[in-house]
Amino acid sequence: MNTQNSNIYSVSSLNRAAKSLLETGLGVVWLSGEISNLTIAVSGHWYFTLKDHSASVKCAMFKGNNRRAGFIPKHGQQVLVRGKLSLYEARGDYQLIAESMQPEGDGLLKQQFDQLKCQLAAEGLFSEQYKKPLPQIIKRIGIITSSTGAALHDILSVLKRRDPRLQVIIYPSQVQGAGSAESVASQIQLANARNECDLLIVGRGGGSLEDLWCFNEAVVAHAIFNSQLPIISAVGHEIDVTISDFVADVRAATPSAAAELVSQNKAFVSTQLETLLTRLKAAMNSNLQRTQHQQALLTQQLLKQDPKHKLQQQTLIADELSLRLQHAMNAILNRKQQRENYLQASLMQHSPEQTINLELQKQSQLLARLKNGMQNKLKESEVDLQNCISQLNTVSPLATLARGYAIVKDEKGKVTTDASLLSAGDVVDVRLDKGTFKAKVI
Structure with missing residues (x-):
């Protein structure tokens, strides 16, 4: 009797036990279906039914989670929901507690993205130990992208502006649609086989998740990982993240940012060259100074032991006497020159040429005064004429x-x-x- 009584549940305890089984039995599930009976409560919670062609399940998505959805679902919309099963004890209804929701197209892609990301991470493709550093000196860059896309134009424009010395090799590739992943992977392999570049930029311009999907394919990820050339991933806009960004040695936010990243090496090379040139000049100057010092010491020793030293001393004495004689002769010549200048000045004082020059100066001054007087008189006449005109205008009917x-x-x-x-x-x-x-x- 007691054994039988131990299997008797109250309704509340039964619902509580069923809730516990539902919440722990399946864990997190992904559910695809069509939205119906959507109700947005005053509290901000969403209550809706998710159905397919033959069944339906009630769902709830609380305010804290639906804020992250990024959209408000509509009746009849096909969505992909991630959540946990639970049971509403008051009515005994089981329901799905949604944690995230996405439109089904993007949601499936996002799910595939997360699955591949986890798989490749487990294989070690994202490990930092396999990342190759960019070369410090870059002479030639390979670009793997569409030959007609905006990304190629942006990269070439930035390189031309920042570092036109860099050589560029373009490996045209399909970057969207069927076969695009294989196209990108084959061009990466081709660039490695030809081994004519210092590094590769792999990417394209912005687009939807579906547009960028070839860079989320395993074949591209393995091609990037197996590349012997360093690879910069430059896919989409800054907010776009692809599998190739995680595998590549360096991730650039945009194609233009990738071009700026590699062209920064121009400043590094210039700085390095300046440093080496400075060190070379310093070494050469130091070596030259040591050589000159040694030469001076040897020359001094040679002078002390050379029999020509006395002869040079006598030559110096002779040179000194010669300079003294030259100075004395120059002094005599200067006195004679001063005497000649004095006599010439006296002659000029009595010369009629000076008197003529003075008279010419007086004549020029008088002529200037005459011109000034005529100009002043002309200005006075102009002022009188203006006054007359003003008076005439005052009484003119035209002034009225x-x-x-x-x-x-x-x-x-x-x-x-x-x-x-x-x-x-x-x-x-x-x-x-x-x-x-x-x-x-x-």
Whole structure:
């Protein structure tokens, strides 16, 4: 009797036990289906049904998880959901507690991406110990991408601007669609076989996950891993991440960033060359100084032992006497020259040429004063003329027009000063300060 009673459950305990079995039995599952009966609660939680052609299951996705979905699902939308099975004890309904949701197309690709990523990581393709460093001196770069894509244009533009000395070899490849992964892998193998580059840039411009999918294929990952040439992965935009980024020796955010990365070696080479040149100059100067010092010592010893040394001393004495004689002769010549200059100056003081020059200077000064006087007189006359013009303008009828008045003439050309003399319909000529026009009396 007691044994039988031990198998009796209450409804609550049964639902609790069933919930525990559901939550621990299957673990995390992926579920593909169509959204229906979507309800967005005030709390922010999503409640919906996921169905296929013959069955359905109730689902709940709490606010903290659905914020990361990046979209709001719609009725009838096909999605891929990851979550855990559970049971709502109050009603005994089992349901899926969704942790993530993606549109089915991208979701399947993302799932395949995660599976391949885990597989390749387990094989060691992402290990840092296999990463090859970029060469410090780069002379030739290989580019594996579409020959008509924007990525190639961006890379070539950056290299031309930053380091035009770099040589570029293009290995054109298909980077999207069926067969693109095999095309990229074969070009990597070809570049390694030809071994004519210092490194390879493998990539393409931005696009959807499906557009970039060839760089998430195992064949490309193994080709990059087995490459003897260092490889820079430059796929899509900065936010795009592919399997090739993890396998490659270096990952660049964009194709342009890859070009900037390799062209930075120009500064390194220039700095290295400057350093080596400085060291070479210092070594040469040091060697030259040591040689000169040794030569000076040997020369001094030779002079002390050379029989010509006394002769050189006598030569120095003779040179000194010669210089003293030369200085004395120069002093006599200077005195004679000074005397000659003095006599020439005295002669110039009594020369009529100086008097003529003085008179010419006086004449030039008088001529300048005459010109200045004439110019001043002319300016005074111009000022008087302007004053006259100003006074004439003051009393001119044209000045009155300039202040906003007008002259009205009737059809006969007679100036009209009385408006009562005009009748409705008369046409008059009106003259203003600038221009004339006809007016009709209303």
